[in-house]
Amino acid sequence: MLDDFLTRAALAGIGVAVATGPLGAFVVWRRMAYFGDATSHAAILGVALALALSLPIGLGTMFVALAMALTVSALSARGWAVDTTLGVLAHSALAFGLVAISFVPGVRADLSGLLFGDILAVSRTDLAYVWAGAAVITALLLWRWQALLTTTLSEDLAHASGLNPDRERLALTVALAITVAVALKIVGALLISAMLIIPAASARSLSRSPEVMALLAVIIGAVSVLAGLQLSLHFDTPAGPSIIAVAALIFTASVVIAPLKSR
């Protein structure tokens, strides 16, 4: 079954949706959209470093993404103007990554794969890697779920309940770095945060509880992957952007449907 490249692509995409659904919900709730951008753009720099040092690419991306996520997290905790800081970091990470990668011989051809993903070329190893990452993220979020929700709602309330908001923030930061490393091959650095935000945002207007929103985000993400792959196959469009385009259409539909539903 896994011999078919399209099956592998679909399974890998669904694996990414499983990871990005609940995590994306937190990104939306905590207004961390730019945070996802900065972290995923840093992944390109990670790829360049990994290639230069002959390390596994996954390791390099995860390391640099984690470093970036921790930096951003520390800066925002110190009350830096988050918007500006993240804008600067996100785009400089991308620029430096692209510059660095041009020094690595023989990668230029793969550049569009890094930026937009190469889901149709997913190998069995990639697939295992995606699902392992999705499993780790799901386990982490399930384990910390109650504490994460409390912290997201109010750090003061979390404190008074004996929780440590810093620790919960770290859990999200780590989960984000793992997601970036895992999703780079599938949707590419430019569109990882789209995969985080758009399914969760679509689920928002249809949900009355945080759990429903997280689950719906997974389903919407998975549907986008499947439909996007079909589109890509039929019209010979790039797979990653097609997936996000479908997600964006679902978002538009959700915004139109929600007021009708509550009427």
Add this chain to the structure above:
Amino acid sequence: MTLIAAQNITVRFGSTDILSGVSLAVQPAEIVTIVGPNGSGKSTLLRAILGIQPLAAGTLNRAPNLRIGYVPQRLHIDRPIPMTARRFLSLPQRCTDAQATAVLARCGVAGVENRQLADLSGGQLQRVLLARALLNEPDILILDEPTQGLDQPGEAAFYQLIADVRRDTGAAVLLVSHDLHVVMAASDRVICLNGHICCEGTPDVVRDAPEYRALFGFGTQGALALYRHDHDHSHGPSLTHVHGPNCGHDHGHSHHTETQKEPHKHA
């Protein structure tokens, strides 16, 4: 057994001491109210006691396994997170539906279980916050100006509820307020704060203390107490009233009657 004991705590923002050398202790089942003008460090003191605000100096001791029920000044509910009142009560410790129904009814917001937090009125939200704080069977309730957004009957009912909770459960209450006249009656002890502790004691003692008068003037409590003491002091009410212009409470009105009446009295 002392529930919470703070000794000489100092909190510093940059080079400014927001609190300096504040000591206070809360015993079981007592209602302690912290009053003070805007910017006097009331909320900061609560946050320090809760462990949210780091101390620059001093020590803070809590009884072992102390269960705290905290009601913040206001909970800023962001639109993006869908959350019903019922779900909120189960954060972070899950409660049963029966517990949720009972505690919501007790707090005067029966039936809001399925409403979204963001759709509740300010008063309803404060009551849901109190309900959540009570679920934990707290040894001490810590409330930071909990009646913001309540009208006057609602405010009186809220404080009555807190007094009832203390009577029924023996929980101590530490609360911050600047609604002086309402709060004073229900408190066992009042601490008047302005960066440091100006004075403390029973409501009567604090009300008559010159330090308190200097901060709040004369118009903030019952008229009888006011006129009884008018002639004891050389400074007039309008001179000693040091509230900032955006101080939101409503004693401007009693202030008014006071200045109107005063000429009659001295005439």
